[in-house]
Amino acid sequence: MIRLALRGVLAHKVRLTMTAVAIVLGVAFVSGTYVFTDSIKASFDTLFSDVNAGVDLYVRGVSEFGNQLPRIPESLVDEMLATPGVEIVAPSVDGIAQLVDKNGEAIGGNGPPTLGFSWVPEGEGLTPLEIRDGDWPRHSDEVTIDSFAADANDLHVGDSIDVILPVGVERFNVSGIATFGEADNLLGATLAVFSQETAQRVFEAEGQVSSIALVLSAGVDSTIVQTRIAGSLPDGAEVVTGQAQTDDNLEAVDEGVGFINTILLVIAGVAVFVGAFLIQNTFRIIVAQRTKELALLRAVGATAGQVTRVVVFEAIVIGIVASLIGVGVGILIAMGLKAAFAAFGFGIPASALIVKVRTIVVGLVVGLGVTIAASLVPARKAAKVPPVAALRDVETPPRSLGRRVAAGASVTGLGVVMVVVGLVADIGNALALVGSGALVTFVGVSMLAPLVAREFARFAGIPIARWRGVSGRLAQGNYVEAAAHRLDGVGVDDRCGTGQRDRGVLGFGPCRRRRCTGAHLCQRLSGGRLGLQRPHGQRSIACTHRRTASSPRAGDRCP
Amino acid sequence: MNAESTAARVENATKIYGSGSTMVTALDDLTLSFERGKFTAIMGPSGSGKSTLLHCIAGLDALSSGSAYIGRVRLGDLNDKSLTLLRRESVGFIFQAFNLIPTLDAAENITLPVDIAGGEADKAWFDEVVATMGLGDRLSHRPAELSGGQQQRVAAARALVSRPEIVFADEPSGNLDSKAGAELLGFMRHAVDEFGQTIVMVTHDPNAAAYADRVVFLGDGRYVNELADPTATQIFEHLKSIGG
Numbered sequence: 001m002i003r004l005a006l007r008g009v010l011a012h013k014v015r016l017t018m019t020a021v022a023i024v025l026g027v028a029f030v031s032g033t034y035v036f037t038d039s040i041k042a043s044f045d046t047l048f049s050d051v052n053a054g055v056d057l058y059v060r061g062v063s064e065f066g067n068q069l070p071r072i073p074e075s076l077v078d079e080m081l082a083t084p085g086v087e088i089v090a091p092s093v094d095g096i097a098q099l100v101d102k103n104g105e106a107i108g109g110n111g112p113p114t115l116g117f118s119w120v121p122e123g124e125g126l127t128p129l130e131i132r133d134g135d136w137p138r139h140s141d142e143v144t145i146d147s148f149a150a151d152a153n154d155l156h157v158g159d160s161i162d163v164i165l166p167v168g169v170e171r172f173n174v175s176g177i178a179t180f181g182e183a184d185n186l187l188g189a190t191l192a193v194f195s196q197e198t199a200q201r202v203f204e205a206e207g208q209v210s211s212i213a214l215v216l217s218a219g220v221d222s223t224i225v226q227t228r229i230a231g232s233l234p235d236g237a238e239v240v241t242g243q244a245q246t247d248d249n250l251e252a253v254d255e256g257v258g259f260i261n262t263i264l265l266v267i268a269g270v271a272v273f274v275g276a277f278l279i280q281n282t283f284r285i286i287v288a289q290r291t292k293e294l295a296l297l298r299a300v301g302a303t304a305g306q307v308t309r310v311v312v313f314e315a316i317v318i319g320i321v322a323s324l325i326g327v328g329v330g331i332l333i334a335m336g337l338k339a340a341f342a343a344f345g346f347g348i349p350a351s352a353l354i355v356k357v358r359t360i361v362v363g364l365v366v367g368l369g370v371t372i373a374a375s376l377v378p379a380r381k382a383a384k385v386p387p388v389a390a391l392r393d394v395e396t397p398p399r400s401l402g403r404r405v406a407a408g409a410s411v412t413g414l415g416v417v418m419v420v421v422g423l424v425a426d427i428g429n430a431l432a433l434v435g436s437g438a439l440v441t442f443v444g445v446s447m448l449a450p451l452v453a454r455e456f457a458r459f460a461g462i463p464i465a466r467w468r469g470v471s472g473r474l475a476q477g478n479y480v481e482a483a484a485h486r487l488d489g490v491g492v493d494d495r496c497g498t499g500q501r502d503r504g505v506l507g508f509g510p511c512r513r514r515r516c517t518g519a520h521l522c523q524r525l526s527g528g529r530l531g532l533q534r535p536h537g538q539r540s541i542a543c544t545h546r547r548t549a550s551s552p553r554a555g556d557r558c559p
Numbered sequence: 560m561n562a563e564s565t566a567a568r569v570e571n572a573t574k575i576y577g578s579g580s581t582m583v584t585a586l587d588d589l590t591l592s593f594e595r596g597k598f599t600a601i602m603g604p605s606g607s608g609k610s611t612l613l614h615c616i617a618g619l620d621a622l623s624s625g626s627a628y629i630g631r632v633r634l635g636d637l638n639d640k641s642l643t644l645l646r647r648e649s650v651g652f653i654f655q656a657f658n659l660i661p662t663l664d665a666a667e668n669i670t671l672p673v674d675i676a677g678g679e680a681d682k683a684w685f686d687e688v689v690a691t692m693g694l695g696d697r698l699s700h701r702p703a704e705l706s707g708g709q710q711q712r713v714a715a716a717r718a719l720v721s722r723p724e725i726v727f728a729d730e731p732s733g734n735l736d737s738k739a740g741a742e743l744l745g746f747m748r749h750a751v752d753e754f755g756q757t758i759v760m761v762t763h764d765p766n767a768a769a770y771a772d773r774v775v776f777l778g779d780g781r782y783v784n785e786l787a788d789p790t791a792t793q794i795f796e797h798l799k800s801i802g803g
Contacts, residue, residue, distance in 0.1 A: 004660065293661070303644075304639065
């Protein structure tokens with residue numbers, strides 16, 4: 001039976017490939033998102049760890065209510081210097097500083113932060129920043145800027161530049177251009193680095209610093225020093241390990257990366273959702289096409305469960321292949337995203353792409369899960385094919401669309417209500433409600449599709465009916481039923497190959513095409529007349545013919 | 560005829576399709592037995608119920624009333640799963656068309672019922688059946704690469720390979736030219752003579768029916784009469800006499 005499923009996949013590989021593309025894309029977005037964000041986090045992790053590796057302890061303000069850390073008195077710098085075991089004391093002052101380009105336009109600031117730092121000689125090697133051109137700002141009129149802002153705005157060492165600061169706009173000379181590790185900037189943030197005195201003045205931090213990095217003497221137990229310092233710190237200040245500082249930095253990065261994650265996962269979700277519909281539709285068509293084959297299996301002894309498993313197993317094969325390809329494409333997407341972000345000035349420190357086991361597992365679970373779930377309904381339908389269908393043309397009685405219409409209309413209505421409420425009402429999760437409402441509407445409309453198709457077919461068939469009389473009306477009727485049933489997934493396509501016995505008189509020839517596409521109209525000229533496929537839901541073409549044209553040759557299979 | 564020598568039978572079998580003004584009585588209180596190890600043909604005009612009889616006695620369709628038996632098993636007592644297992648173990652089929660799974664080659668089609676059952680084909684028996692059907696050099700071909708006659712012989716081999724209690728054939732030579740049809744029917748006759756296989760065949764072709772040991776005539780869903788070991792000419796004359 002497994003062999004049968006595998007052969008089934010191969011036999012329908014073109015159709016399945018097209019369907020699998022949707023799954024591939026969905027999985028690719030999911031895995032690409034994870035690879036991309038994992039890589040970003042990993043590179044920052046490396047960067048901050050490198051930087052903070054040299055720092056044993058940090059003295060900083062205590063956060064109140066999750067706000068930005070308050071500054072601490074500059075006097076603590078001298079106290080730290082006097083603390084036994086402390087080798088290097090590197091204070092830092094930071095704030096907001098927005099660069100202005102040569103045309104007087106502010107650089108950046110639409111989203112990513114515009115950061116200002118202080119630099120002290122003691123901090124050499126303790127900052128993630130590296131000088132690319134020129135030097136650090138050693139005088140009060142100097143500023144060092146990030147290389148992306150410099151390159152994008154044609155700024156060089158020696159140029160003067162206006163900077164918007166808490167104290168107003170001031171003009172500085174560019175003393176140097178810095179990179180953030182190997183990246184041109186920090187996720188799109190612009191950087192302005194000043195000397196400590198300047199930073200304290202322009203950030204309105206006279207007598208204050210933002211944090212103090214401490215490097216201890218060799219052989220000193222940092223826990224003892226940390227405890228000692230903690231005991232002497234005033235209220236509002238704390239001392240943490242370099243590792244704790246790294247973790248806090250990474251947390252900030254995670255928040256920055258979070259929005260990218262959300263956007264990409266939403267795209268992935270849409271792709272997966274659409275993919276599920278395509279997969280389900282494809283399996284419905286395949287099952288309908290294979291009514292005879294499935295009936296034969298039932299006749300020679302396959303249980304309903306075995307037939308279901310054949311179809312589901314086909315889905316599993318497709319799901320695995322599509323998901324694995326999807327993970328591969330996802331890695332390519334991550335590489336593309338990285339390049340795109342770099343091109344748009346969102347600097348990301350260089351690092352290898354991180355493909356975690358979790359990424360592959362999630363990709364496989366999503367791809368496989370969606371494919372299997374989408375195949376379940378068609379698979380159950382396959383199991384319901386009666387074995388007698390292999391021997392004769394069993395007519396599936398035309399199904400009343402009533403229940404489907406009612407269900408479809410309800411679901412569509414619910415979706416529309418959700419969208420409207422989301423748009424109009426003043427509630428917290430309006431966006432989520434509109435989004436899920438749109439999805440529900442989509443599902444509802446697709447449930448109504450057979451009805452829409454039937455009415456459309458009736459309308460579109462009017463000219464043919466006028467033009468061709470009896471055969472035209474039959475064609476219209478065929479089209480109407482087939483359109484409705486095709487979308488409903490009931491066995492229609494296979495009828496094209498089974499009309500051999502129904503050679504009518506008016507030139508109705510059996511359609512010998514293995515696969516009828518689209519309208520199932522199977523137009524072909526037979527004796528100069530419009531050839532027709534057996535109408536669905538009627539015993540045979542001869543019957544139809546007898547009913548419509550009083551043929552002397554009534555079909556032998558007519559009731 | 561006692562139960563031991565009966566491979567299959569129907570008792571008071573009635574099958575009604577549709578309801579109201581479209582109601583059709585395909586089988587009308589029919590009682591009939593098929594002897595073990597014999598080749599029986601069922602004939603009758605269109606609408607006489609011969610195909611319906613085949614479907615119902617083979618467990619592919621259910622009777623409206625009455626009973627159908629394969630061996631000692633009453634089909635009406637079985638649920639879908641048991642009926643499926645019965646078909647798998649005790650019944651072989653040869654249909655008029657669409658006998659083979661297009662994606663499997665001839666050998667795989669022949670062993671399909673065994674594969675479905677999760678078993679292994681008896682190699683010696685498989686070889687014997689394949690040799691009998693003259694398919695030795697065609698085993699790795701897909702159905703699309705076989706002639707109509709070869710396809711039907713593959714179907715016949717599939718029906719025989721699981722050593723079923725009974726093989727049902729529905730117009731097996733209906734889509735074949737006379738030479739290929741004669742070949743197929745010759746093989747079926749051979750299976751009855753050599754292997755003691757029981758075969759019940761529905762046909763409207765006197766030449767095909769002439770291969771049978773016994774030809775049963777139906778009309779309007781009822782038993783009309785039968786001929787023992789007839790020639791094609793006898794059958795043809797008989798059909799004319801009963802107005803078929």
